[in-house]
Amino acid sequence: MSAPDPEAGILAGPVLAEHPSGIALLDYDAVPGRPDAGGAPGNMLMLHGFGGDKGQLRPVGDALCGADSVAVYPSLRAHGDSHKPAWGYSVLDFSADLHRLADALPDELHLVGYSYGGLVAAVSAVTWGASRVRSLVVVDQSFDAHPDWHVADEWAEGSLLRWHYDFGHLLDLLERMGVPVLVLAAEGSANIAADERERLSRRDSAHFSLKFIEGTHADCHRNTDEITFAMRDFYRNHFGGTNGRDSVA
Numbered sequence: 001m002s003a004p005d006p007e008a009g010i011l012a013g014p015v016l017a018e019h020p021s022g023i024a025l026l027d028y029d030a031v032p033g034r035p036d037a038g039g040a041p042g043n044m045l046m047l048h049g050f051g052g053d054k055g056q057l058r059p060v061g062d063a064l065c066g067a068d069s070v071a072v073y074p075s076l077r078a079h080g081d082s083h084k085p086a087w088g089y090s091v092l093d094f095s096a097d098l099h100r101l102a103d104a105l106p107d108e109l110h111l112v113g114y115s116y117g118g119l120v121a122a123v124s125a126v127t128w129g130a131s132r133v134r135s136l137v138v139v140d141q142s143f144d145a146h147p148d149w150h151v152a153d154e155w156a157e158g159s160l161l162r163w164h165y166d167f168g169h170l171l172d173l174l175e176r177m178g179v180p181v182l183v184l185a186a187e188g189s190a191n192i193a194a195d196e197r198e199r200l201s202r203r204d205s206a207h208f209s210l211k212f213i214e215g216t217h218a219d220c221h222r223n224t225d226e227i228t229f230a231m232r233d234f235y236r237n238h239f240g241g242t243n244g245r246d247s248v249a
Contacts, residue, residue, distance in 0.1 A: 011070065014101040024083035026097050028074035029054055031061065038066030039232035041239040042134060043106035045072050045098075045124075049115025049141075049221070050155075053080030057114060059224045064231060072105060074098065076117065089158030091116075091167075095123040108132060110235075114139040114221045115191070116162070122170040130177045135238060137231055139213075140186045140220050143167040144196045175205050182234040183210045184227060186220035209234060 011030045016023050044065050048056035054073040061071035077097050078084040098120070111133055113121030118138035125133040145166040150159050174181050183200060185192045192200070200210045211234075213226045221227070 011072070011104050011106070014104040016100055023100065024085075025101055026074040026076065026083075027054065027081040028072055028101070031058075031065070031071045031073065033065035033067050033069040033071065034062065035067045037063055039228060039235060040064040040066065040069065040110055041235050043069045043071070043109050045074075045105065045109045045111050045121070047074065047098075047111070047113040047117030047121050048076065048079065049113075049117050051079075052114070052117075052221075055080075056221060057112060057117075060112065060221075060227055060231075063224060063228045070106060072109075074101075076120065087157055089155065090161040091119050091123050094120040095127060098124050099127065102128065108134050110135045110137075112137045112139070112231075113141065115141050115217065117141075119143070119162070119167060119170075122167070122174065125179055126170055126173050126177070130179050133179055135180045135182075135235070136174065137182045137184065137234065139184045139227065140189050140191050140217050141183075142192045142196055143171060144193065146193075171203070171208065175203075175207050178207060180234070180238040181208050182231065183208075184213050184220075184230055185210065186215045186217055187212050188215055189217035189220065191217045209237075 010032070014025055017025055044061055046057040046061045048054065054075040058073060061073065065071040075082040076094055077088070109132060111121040111125055113119070118141035121136055122138065125136045143166070146163045149163045153159070171181060185197060197210070211230045213220055213223055213230065215223050
């Protein structure tokens with residue numbers, strides 16, 4: 001495991017990058033926190049949604065990741081400059097890609113995921129445990145099964161493995177592990193259906209919170225001010241004094 005290099009402001013490369021078998025690793029950027037930013041209580045791992053890439057959540061990370069921390073932005077498989085295998089599009093495959101470079105990441109991380117990236121982040125949080133993952137923020141991603149949402153297009157495998165299975169138990173596991181979770185649901189989105197919103201709102205846990213933000217599923221990630229405001233409040237509630245600014249600029 002690694003910590004940010006205070007001199008270079010970047011991370012050491014993953015051990016598997018030197019492996020002679022040529023294992024495909026994700027393309028990612030490790031960006032040092034900025035002195036004029038803050039709110040996150042430490043290092044961040046930012047996961048984009050389907051159709052995005054490592055730059056999709058950069059405005060959120062730039063606003064929250066303060067000095068002496070680093071934000072890591074991978075492009076998930078089949079996105080950006082990362083590898084695109086012919087098959088292997090379960091959320092477990094996406095999470096395994098992150099696991100392959102986890103030794104290069106900081107020892108403690110605050111995970112943030114938008115859309116499908118939120119589900120990948122949740123699986124990774126359960127896999128890595130509370131000693132590594134300090135918190136999870138999920139932006140407009142359902143954990144329910146919706147078999148009727150499956151589309152048999154070029155992403156047929158990933159769509160089937162996502163929508164035919166329920167992932168609500170991930171929230172139960174994270175609660176038992178003591179990992180704080182914030183779900184941000186977009187007001188104009190149908191991704192988190194009304195019955196799931198109702199169930200999420202009734203979760204009786206000090207470790208879980210549900211907040212609403214403006215926008216549709218497709219554009220809510222661009223609502224940087226509202227997202228960062230909600231995240232600063234979440235971090236403050238669970239970690240006390242946060243790194244850097246406490247209010248929206």
